[in-house]
Amino acid sequence: MSSSQAPAAPPVVEVRGVAYSAGPRRIFEGLNLTVQQGAITAVMGPSGTGKTTLLRLLTGQAEPTDGTVRVLGQEVPGLNRRELFALRRRMGMLFQNGALLTDLDVFENVAFPAREHARLPEPVLRRLVLMKLEAVGLRGAAKLMPQELSGGMARRVALARAIVLDPELLVYDEPFVGLDPVSMGVVVRLIKHLNDALGITSIVVSHDVAEVGSIADYSYLLDGGRVVAEGTTAQLNASADPAVRQFMQGASDGPVSFHYPAGDYAGELLA
Amino acid sequence: MNALRTIGSITLFFLQVLAACLPALRRPGLIIRQVYNSGARSLIIIMLCGLVVGMIMGLAFSDMLARFGSESALGVAAGLALLKELGPVLTALLFAGRAGTSLASEIGLMRATDQLTAMQVMAVDPLRYVVAPRFLGGLLAMPLLVAIFNILGLFGTQLIGVSVMGVDAGTFWSQMQNSVDGIDVYEGVVKSLVFGASCTLLAVYYGYHAAPTAEGVGLATTRTVIASSVLVLIFDYMLTAAFL
Numbered sequence: 260m261s262s263s264q265a266p267a268a269p270p271v272v273e274v275r276g277v278a279y280s281a282g283p284r285r286i287f288e289g290l291n292l293t294v295q296q297g298a299i300t301a302v303m304g305p306s307g308t309g310k311t312t313l314l315r316l317l318t319g320q321a322e323p324t325d326g327t328v329r330v331l332g333q334e335v336p337g338l339n340r341r342e343l344f345a346l347r348r349r350m351g352m353l354f355q356n357g358a359l360l361t362d363l364d365v366f367e368n369v370a371f372p373a374r375e376h377a378r379l380p381e382p383v384l385r386r387l388v389l390m391k392l393e394a395v396g397l398r399g400a401a402k403l404m405p406q407e408l409s410g411g412m413a414r415r416v417a418l419a420r421a422i423v424l425d426p427e428l429l430v431y432d433e434p435f436v437g438l439d440p441v442s443m444g445v446v447v448r449l450i451k452h453l454n455d456a457l458g459i460t461s462i463v464v465s466h467d468v469a470e471v472g473s474i475a476d477y478s479y480l481l482d483g484g485r486v487v488a489e490g491t492t493a494q495l496n497a498s499a500d501p502a503v504r505q506f507m508q509g510a511s512d513g514p515v516s517f518h519y520p521a522g523d524y525a526g527e528l529l530a
Numbered sequence: 531m532n533a534l535r536t537i538g539s540i541t542l543f544f545l546q547v548l549a550a551c552l553p554a555l556r557r558p559g560l561i562i563r564q565v566y567n568s569g570a571r572s573l574i575i576i577m578l579c580g581l582v583v584g585m586i587m588g589l590a591f592s593d594m595l596a597r598f599g600s601e602s603a604l605g606v607a608a609g610l611a612l613l614k615e616l617g618p619v620l621t622a623l624l625f626a627g628r629a630g631t632s633l634a635s636e637i638g639l640m641r642a643t644d645q646l647t648a649m650q651v652m653a654v655d656p657l658r659y660v661v662a663p664r665f666l667g668g669l670l671a672m673p674l675l676v677a678i679f680n681i682l683g684l685f686g687t688q689l690i691g692v693s694v695m696g697v698d699a700g701t702f703w704s705q706m707q708n709s710v711d712g713i714d715v716y717e718g719v720v721k722s723l724v725f726g727a728s729c730t731l732l733a734v735y736y737g738y739h740a741a742p743t744a745e746g747v748g749l750a751t752t753r754t755v756i757a758s759s760v761l762v763l764i765f766d767y768m769l770t771a772a773f774l
Binding site: 318320344345347348350352354355356358359360361371372375376420 | 639640643644645647648649650651652653654655659
């Protein structure tokens with residue numbers, strides 16, 4: 260019997276029962292997460308919950324102690340170096356600070372992955388880089404050095420570099436940190452625009468609830484090493500869970516304590 | 531125990547860098563840039579120190595040799611001392627202080643600002659793109675710097691020994707020509723290559739493994755200078771013994 264519906268595309272990322280520890284500190288325990296093709300998926304949570312560590316697991320920079328991590332149909336922890344590099348060529352990643360190569364100008368930074376992986380004739384490469392820079396609004400900054408860029412511009416250049424080889428999956432690590440409202444708005448719009456225009460899948464790790472919530476198709480809220488809530492932004496905003504409400508509304512105290520665990524305050528002062 | 535672990539770690543890193551050198555040779559531009567960074571940018575300090583060391587030798591050797599009535603041996607003494615010992619050792623110590631610290635801090639900062647991680651995520655091996663060209667650049671730059679140090683050193687010795695201390699210029703050069711053999715030059719070249727490899731390897735090792743903090747980068751540069759200086763002196767003893 261044939262179905263009238265097209266078969267659903269397999270998930271781009273599947274994280275199942277993942278545990279991960281950094282030394283004695285347990286970061287994840289039984290983490291489950293799925294990213295659907297073509298969607299913008301937000302991963303939110305308080306600082307120190309392991310959001311960046313999750314990206315390290317997805318890009319094969321760290322290996323889980325237990326569980327499975329599948330990215331673009333491949334089991335990441337089982338890949339050898341050659342396979343891992345081949346998988347990474349299908350992904351792009353935007354780092355918190357841009358991580359531009361400081362000895363190359365903007366043009367060469369964007370051209371870098373293409374020069375390394377694609378044997379393109381120079382005129383083709385030039386057009387490709389200028390198109391990507393135009394897409395992030397920085398074609399005019401092609402000759403500037405990274406030191407001459409503002410934080411927002413550096414992140415847009417890094418975004419152009421991340422998309423230069425047309426990745427299938429684009430991963431953003433805290434893309435809004437330290438940006439002024441105008442730059443933040445530009446980056447929010449770019450993430451949405453590039454995701455839709457290029458037909459890629461995006462994972463945005465952030466704790467800027469309003470910004471990431473405005474463009475995310477689906478969100479995960481991490482706390483204590485596992486997913487404590489998931490759903491659309493509207494579903495998370497409507498959640499009755501006190502921890503979810505505290506995070507979504509930015510309340511300073513609640514289930515997530517303002518204070519780092521400590522002994523008796525009066526006792527310590529009088530000791 | 532920690533020292534043994536560090537030696538093992540440096541040895542493994544050395545093997546990884548060697549394996550990355552062959553692919554790095556396909557990008558000669560990167561290596562030439564590093565020869566410029568490590569070599570050309572160290573030229574002024576190397577030339578100045580070579581000249582001053584030569585002038586000191588002109589004074590000191592002339593005085594010492596005069597006590598034995600052997601002023602005419604100044605050329606031989608200066609030539610052998612520079613070619614076999616002072617040239618390679620002092621150049622290596624200066625190289626560790628100028629180029630080694632620069633390499634360690636540069637790579638350490640690349641680590642601290644996620645540039646090395648970004649390369650890995652872009653499926654580019656930082657060992658091939660960053661470390662190997664710097665290692666090869668340092669390796670090539672060192673013998674050139676030693677040669678320049680030696681030339682300036684001999685010039686300084688001649689300047690003071692002949693012009694000020696009154697040693698005959700013809701004797702100075704002819705004695706040197708007669709007594710300095712090819713094996714002496716060879717010893718100097720071997721030492722300069724070994725010291726170049728050691729200093730550059732330690733610089734890239736400590737930079738690559740620096741903690742991604744300001745303190746970590748500072749510590750990497752300090753360790754580079756200390757470890758390079760000690761290793762150069764140890765290797766110098768071993769090589770001098772081997773060439774006896």
